[in-house]
Amino acid sequence: MTRLRALVVDFGGVMTDSLEVAMGSWLTAEGIDPDSYRAAMHHFLGPDADVEDNPVHALEKGELAVPHFEERVAPFLRTPDGGPVEATDLLSRMFHAFGRAEGMHDVVRRVRSAGARTALLSNSWGLDYPREEWPQLYDVTVISGEVGLRKPDPEIYHLTAERLGVDPGECVMVDDLAPNVRGAVAVGMVGVLHRSVAETVAEIEVLFGLPSR
Numbered sequence: 001m002t003r004l005r006a007l008v009v010d011f012g013g014v015m016t017d018s019l020e021v022a023m024g025s026w027l028t029a030e031g032i033d034p035d036s037y038r039a040a041m042h043h044f045l046g047p048d049a050d051v052e053d054n055p056v057h058a059l060e061k062g063e064l065a066v067p068h069f070e071e072r073v074a075p076f077l078r079t080p081d082g083g084p085v086e087a088t089d090l091l092s093r094m095f096h097a098f099g100r101a102e103g104m105h106d107v108v109r110r111v112r113s114a115g116a117r118t119a120l121l122s123n124s125w126g127l128d129y130p131r132e133e134w135p136q137l138y139d140v141t142v143i144s145g146e147v148g149l150r151k152p153d154p155e156i157y158h159l160t161a162e163r164l165g166v167d168p169g170e171c172v173m174v175d176d177l178a179p180n181v182r183g184a185v186a187v188g189m190v191g192v193l194h195r196s197v198a199e200t201v202a203e204i205e206v207l208f209g210l211p212s213r
Contacts (some may be wrong), residue, residue, distance in 0.1 A: 152183025
């Protein structure tokens with residue numbers, strides 16, 4: 001059996017509150033019709049999405065500036081009475097509600113203290129991350145907009161493993177989006193689909209032989 005030597009984690013929805021909770025708070029605070037948001041995400045990320053002219057893909061790969069992305073997405077969003085949503089600073093308002101997942105921060109530190117390598121692998125919607133703790137949490141950070149690749153493209157998983165100095169088969173990848181987990185598994189990583197902090201922490205403890213808490 002291959003020894004697991006590295007833990008790779010996603011940012012939004014894994015190291016933070018869930019996307020569902022954070023987006024729900026934003027939609028409520030902004031007075032945005034949730035159906036319009038869901039329709040927009042399906043348009044850009046659904047199975048029939050245009051992969052050639054896709055503002056989400058372009059933003060994540062660093063090919064589209066944040067203000068231009070906001071101008072592309074805002075027209076799809078509506079207030080409950082059909083009114084428009086302001087495009088300016090849309091992303092900063094959208095992500096304002098994200099809080100820290102303390103249990104995930106703790107388990108990443110424990111994995112690293114036990115001698116394994118750690119990495120953050122994130123599809124970025126802009127590059128405004130709270131990076132102050134990163135040197136204490138991660139040996140490697142791979143941000144899609146900085147490397148011009150995005151999950152679930154296989155190249156970004158290979159790049160992360162290469163920077164960690166391990167084989168993909170020696171990595172565990174934790175992500176809250178199933179396509180990204182499938183992409184990791186396709187290159188040989190052990191995939192963990194994040195549903196809750198308690199479940200993911202327990203699985204990481206088993207995989208890396210950590211005492212349970």
